[in-house]
Amino acid sequence: MSRGGKKGFGPILINIGLLLIVAALLLTGYNLWREYRAMESSRQVMIRLEACIPKKAQSDQPADTAVIADEPDSAVISEPPREPEIPDYVLNPDMEMPETEIDGEEYIGVLRLKPLGLELPVISEWSYPRLKLAPCRYSGTAYKENLIIAGHDYRSHFGRLKELRAGDAVEFVDIDGNRFVYEVSELLTIQPDDAEELNSGEWELTLFTCTPGGRERLAVRCRLVLEDYGTD
Amino acid sequence: MKIYKRRLSLLLTLIFCLAALILPTMAIDADRDVSLTVVYKDGRLPIENAEFNIYLVARADADGRLEFTDSFADCGADLGDTDAGSWRRLASTLKGIVRRDGIAPSDSTVTDGDGLARFPSGDFSLEHGLYLVVGERCVQNGRFYLSSSFMVMLPEYDSESGEWLYAVTADAKHSSDKIPEFPQTITRKVLKVWKDEGSADSRPEEIEVSLLCGGEVYDTVTLSADNNWRYSWSGLDSTLDWTVAEEKLDGYTVEVSLEGITFVITNTRTVPEKPPETTSPDTETAPPDGTTPEDTTTLPPDETHPSTTEPDVTTAPEPDVTSPTEETTGAPSPDEPVLPQTGQLWWPVPVLVSAGLVLIIAGIIAVKAREE
Numbered sequence: 001m002s003r004g005g006k007k008g009f010g011p012i013l014i015n016i017g018l019l020l021i022v023a024a025l026l027l028t029g030y031n032l033w034r035e036y037r038a039m040e041s042s043r044q045v046m047i048r049l050e051a052c053i054p055k056k057a058q059s060d061q062p063a064d065t066a067v068i069a070d071e072p073d074s075a076v077i078s079e080p081p082r083e084p085e086i087p088d089y090v091l092n093p094d095m096e097m098p099e100t101e102i103d104g105e106e107y108i109g110v111l112r113l114k115p116l117g118l119e120l121p122v123i124s125e126w127s128y129p130r131l132k133l134a135p136c137r138y139s140g141t142a143y144k145e146n147l148i149i150a151g152h153d154y155r156s157h158f159g160r161l162k163e164l165r166a167g168d169a170v171e172f173v174d175i176d177g178n179r180f181v182y183e184v185s186e187l188l189t190i191q192p193d194d195a196e197e198l199n200s201g202e203w204e205l206t207l208f209t210c211t212p213g214g215r216e217r218l219a220v221r222c223r224l225v226l227e228d229y230g231t232d
Numbered sequence: 233m234k235i236y237k238r239r240l241s242l243l244l245t246l247i248f249c250l251a252a253l254i255l256p257t258m259a260i261d262a263d264r265d266v267s268l269t270v271v272y273k274d275g276r277l278p279i280e281n282a283e284f285n286i287y288l289v290a291r292a293d294a295d296g297r298l299e300f301t302d303s304f305a306d307c308g309a310d311l312g313d314t315d316a317g318s319w320r321r322l323a324s325t326l327k328g329i330v331r332r333d334g335i336a337p338s339d340s341t342v343t344d345g346d347g348l349a350r351f352p353s354g355d356f357s358l359e360h361g362l363y364l365v366v367g368e369r370c371v372q373n374g375r376f377y378l379s380s381s382f383m384v385m386l387p388e389y390d391s392e393s394g395e396w397l398y399a400v401t402a403d404a405k406h407s408s409d410k411i412p413e414f415p416q417t418i419t420r421k422v423l424k425v426w427k428d429e430g431s432a433d434s435r436p437e438e439i440e441v442s443l444l445c446g447g448e449v450y451d452t453v454t455l456s457a458d459n460n461w462r463y464s465w466s467g468l469d470s471t472l473d474w475t476v477a478e479e480k481l482d483g484y485t486v487e488v489s490l491e492g493i494t495f496v497i498t499n500t501r502t503v504p505e506k507p508p509e510t511t512s513p514d515t516e517t518a519p520p521d522g523t524t525p526e527d528t529t530t531l532p533p534d535e536t537h538p539s540t541t542e543p544d545v546t547t548a549p550e551p552d553v554t555s556p557t558e559e560t561t562g563a564p565s566p567d568e569p570v571l572p573q574t575g576q577l578w579w580p581v582p583v584l585v586s587a588g589l590v591l592i593i594a595g596i597i598a599v600k601a602r603e604e
Binding site: 008009010011012013014015016017018019020021023024027028031034035083084085086088091094095096098126128131138151153154158190192193194198208209210212213214217 | 421595
């Protein structure tokens with residue numbers, strides 16, 4: 001009789017059980033690694049993205065300064081405010097959202113979830129690989145007031161959307177520095193095959209991610225409360 | 233008898249009044265000369281020696297119908313609406329075109345000691361039609377003056393009196409400031425707007441736009457989707473006269489307006505030429521009270537009636553260009569309305585742990601049972 005036969009199936013069951021627990025640990029490690037990568041990716045992009053976006057102080061005084069050759073520094077004259085600078089999206093609401101490229105991906109702006117203490121870059125077009133880097137535009141534009149942003153449920157991305165409450169402030173700043181301030185109106189659960197529901201209601205901003213388990217989608221509906229040129 | 237006469241008199245008066253309302257208004261007298269006096273003043277102070285040029289953009293026939301002159305036949309501008317705002321934008325558009333193409337003015341003069349520029353400037357007659365009036369930059373008493381271009385119809389229809397005015401007077405609007413001790417700079421932007429619903433694929437991939445300073449090309453840039461059809465010039469001399477013009481674009485009308493510091497160039501897609509049922513697309517008509525053919529009517533700039541000659545544009549729904557395509561982004565199509573899976577794979581973890589623990593416990597129990 002073999003050795004295994006003497007001990008019966010007990011050791012086999014124990015070994016299989018250990019393998020399953022190891023598999024669970026590996027999967028947990030992989031998820032935590034992806035979570036870390038997502039957080040780092042967004043953080044690195046945010047540093048470079050914020051450097052690209054004009055600040056409000058600059059936007060309020062769009063004039064340049066002129067340095068005259070062979071003149072002393074006193075010759076640097078600021079342009080007096082004459083004509084206002086009207087944001088391009090006001091002149092042409094149908095325009096496509098400006099993008100800036102960082103590490104091969106096109107970004108359209110920054111999403112600020114202040115109650116959650118999050119600032120996230122937003123990629124122009126969504127795909128599964130891109131969702132691992134940052135939240136992505138699902139459809140629409142801020143200018144047409146129909147922007148929908150999808151995000152992975154990493155805690156550093158949209159994993160904490162469920163913590164938002166009606167009345168919370170959400171901001172989106174585009175590449176030109178135009179700031180759109182929204183207020184959370186409601187949170188709702190949408191079935192994954194109900195894209196029509198997601199696009200309904202004429203909401204100025206919608207954020208969505210998966211519910212725990214991934215069987216449904218959590219959507220956060222927001223109303224636009226302020227448009228402002230420039231950033232804080 | 234007296235009563236009968238009185239009634240007859242009343243009836244004739246009524247018929248006369250109705251006739252006055254129904255009958256066509258007076259046509260333009262082709263034999264009468266027209267004149268234009270431009271008043272150029274800074275408050276009450278006349279602005280002297282300021283050069284003004286006028287360009288005959290479209291000739292008018294006796295009924296006021298307008299037809300582009302040869303110089304402007306291919307300019308791409310649209311005479312369409314004739315409200316004040318449209319004529320202001322038309323003037324802005326044509327100013328860039330005359331400077332880009334170096335079109336010779338129909339007449340030119342400078343303001344006199346009273347700040348008046350009188351056209352015609354010599355012993356000749358001006359043709360009847362629609363004129364573009366362009367004032368050149370001038371300096372006086374340490375200040376610079378930049379005149380706004382404008383359109384004027386000669387003769388001009390006076391909606392109050394219902395008559396054509398052959399001697400027209402127009403105030404030239406302007407901006408003015410002191411010439412700074414040291415040069416100051418401004419920023420000018422250009423933004424292209426496409427009005428081509430359903431025909432976005434027909435757009436050119438790129439188009440050149442020139443920034444003009446006076447009559448000189450200061451810079452030429454290429455606008456395309458890559459730069460969001462916009463550009464910004466900075467460091468421009470604040471005391472100079474800046475305008476823009478784009479290259480001629482077939483199949484589109486062009487309109488330029490300055491909004492804040494941004495030149496907005498709007499290109500509107502024109503439909504393919506229809507069979508010539510009525511008049512040519514470039515032809516417009518004038519009398520404001522409906523005395524001219526139905527199809528084309530040009531109104532004086534102070535009229536606000538919608539023009540009937542506005543070019544049609546295709547009415548197909550605009551594609552949602554902002555929505556990512558399924559191929560590149562995985563966005564759902566109507567046939568596959570599935571929202572993206574944005575969750576991590578966490579659910580197997582507790583399942584694996586639970587199953588593992590159960591198996592281990594079962595294994596230990598089995599081993600102990602075997603030992604006993």
